[in-house]
Amino acid sequence: MSNLSKVISLTNEEQKLLQNATELVPFLKEYGTEIDKNMHIPEEVIEKLSSAGLFKLRTPKKYGGFEVSIRAMIEIVSEVAKGNGSVGWVIQNLNGNNYSASQLLLSNVVSKIFNQVNEVRFCSVLQAIKTVVRKVEGGYLVEYGRWAFGSGSKHATHALLNLKDASGMQQDPKMQLAVVPMDEIKIIDDWHTMSLKGSASNSLEMNDVFISDEFVAYEDAEQVDESMLQHLKGEDRFKPYLFLITSLTTGISTILGLARGALEHFVEKAPHKGIAMTIHKSQAEIGHIQYKVGLAAMKIESAHLHIHRSVEILETYEKNCELLDQQNFARVQTDIGYAAMLCWEAVEMLVVESGGSVILDSNRLSQIFRDIRGGANHAFTTASTCMELYGRVLLGLEPQHIVTLSSTHVIRDTHKKELV
Numbered sequence: 001m002s003n004l005s006k007v008i009s010l011t012n013e014e015q016k017l018l019q020n021a022t023e024l025v026p027f028l029k030e031y032g033t034e035i036d037k038n039m040h041i042p043e044e045v046i047e048k049l050s051s052a053g054l055f056k057l058r059t060p061k062k063y064g065g066f067e068v069s070i071r072a073m074i075e076i077v078s079e080v081a082k083g084n085g086s087v088g089w090v091i092q093n094l095n096g097n098n099y100s101a102s103q104l105l106l107s108n109v110v111s112k113i114f115n116q117v118n119e120v121r122f123c124s125v126l127q128a129i130k131t132v133v134r135k136v137e138g139g140y141l142v143e144y145g146r147w148a149f150g151s152g153s154k155h156a157t158h159a160l161l162n163l164k165d166a167s168g169m170q171q172d173p174k175m176q177l178a179v180v181p182m183d184e185i186k187i188i189d190d191w192h193t194m195s196l197k198g199s200a201s202n203s204l205e206m207n208d209v210f211i212s213d214e215f216v217a218y219e220d221a222e223q224v225d226e227s228m229l230q231h232l233k234g235e236d237r238f239k240p241y242l243f244l245i246t247s248l249t250t251g252i253s254t255i256l257g258l259a260r261g262a263l264e265h266f267v268e269k270a271p272h273k274g275i276a277m278t279i280h281k282s283q284a285e286i287g288h289i290q291y292k293v294g295l296a297a298m299k300i301e302s303a304h305l306h307i308h309r310s311v312e313i314l315e316t317y318e319k320n321c322e323l324l325d326q327q328n329f330a331r332v333q334t335d336i337g338y339a340a341m342l343c344w345e346a347v348e349m350l351v352v353e354s355g356g357s358v359i360l361d362s363n364r365l366s367q368i369f370r371d372i373r374g375g376a377n378h379a380f381t382t383a384s385t386c387m388e389l390y391g392r393v394l395l396g397l398e399p400q401h402i403v404t405l406s407s408t409h410v411i412r413d414t415h416k417k418e419l420v
Contacts, residue, residue, distance in 0.1 A: 028083025081257025195374025337386025
């Protein structure tokens with residue numbers, strides 16, 4: 001399970017979606033300055049993305065989507081992010097949330113949601129800042145609720161919100177997720193940032209909103225037995241690891257794409273760019289620049305390998321109908337955080353060698369630098385948190401990460417069965 005592999009096999013349909021994303025990269029680059037200035041993705045960009053099928057990547061086919069694989073999702077979103085980080089962030093989040101919602105709710109409820117509008121897009125927040133929620137007949141009354149960082153909120157039709165705040169999660173780390181139409185939610189215009197400015201990761205607020213029981217899903221705390229996996233088919237076999245998959249599909253894809261975009265940009269410019277206060281006419285001819293480019297490329301490629309190792313772990317256990325043990329569960333989370341760190345380090349190295357003009361807001365590398373810093377600070381990809389998790393598990397200590405703690409019912413108890 002510790003090998004690093006870069007095997008990627010995409011279906012013809014997935015290849016076409018990847019090509020659609022590639023063709024949009026120049027178009028998205030043109031909008032970079034406007035997106036940052038207005039802190040919003042223009043509607044004409046959203047329409048292009050929709051026409052290319054990029055909001056239906058992870059939506060199950062029975063609900064009108066493409067149901068692409070985890071690997072395909074990472075590659076397609078990464079390609080979008082090469083064009084613009086904010087757009088990549090919105091694409092990865094809305095797609096990941098669509099998949100999560102489709103897996104959490106009863107199929108008849110999901111069908112009802114996806115048949116309401118032409119294209120369903122879910123934003124989400126997996127922990128509230130503050131909630132006051134009462135159980136009432138037939139559902140829940142949210143007397144007050146506020147959630148931070150609802151990425152893609154301005155382009156979403158629905159939200160998937162954890163009704164628990166930090167206090168509630170500390171008491172019981174099982175999420176209580178509610179599906180709410182965006183017209184029931186007030187979007188607070190508080191996303192004023194240095195990074196991912198167009199992602200519309202605004203705070204969301206609700207006052208006196210009733211949510212029917214059928215639109216509230218719970219993490220099943222019942223221990224999952226491996227014999228249960230034998231009866232699951234296709235995508236359903238990944239269902240026990242929904243939030244681990246969320247970490248992959250809505251956590252790392254854009255970060256990888258931003259790093260790839262930074263390297264491509266630097267390599268394109270270097271032959272025609274000198275170094276101020278020197279007689280050098282081309283960065284590409286200078287030894288220490290060659291070294292930095294090579295090192296940056298290896299960091300990005302290493303990140304890619306770690307990402308695909310984590311997918312390989314999931315796929316291998318799914319194929320064998322086995323539950324992940326805690327070490328491999330933590331390894332997947334840590335691969336993601338480590339990959340984010342490598343991508344950030346690669347971009348930072350290239351920025352250092354880009355001269356004084358890199359501080360201009362209009363400089364493409366400056367935008368990538370800001371966007372990847374924000375992405376790498378996400379709770380799913382914060383390297384220090386992930387490294388701590390892995391270290392704790394290797395040392396035989398209890399994990400500290402909410403994703404791990406809330407998934408104990410789908411992690412193999414190695415005290416009962418030895419790891420194969």
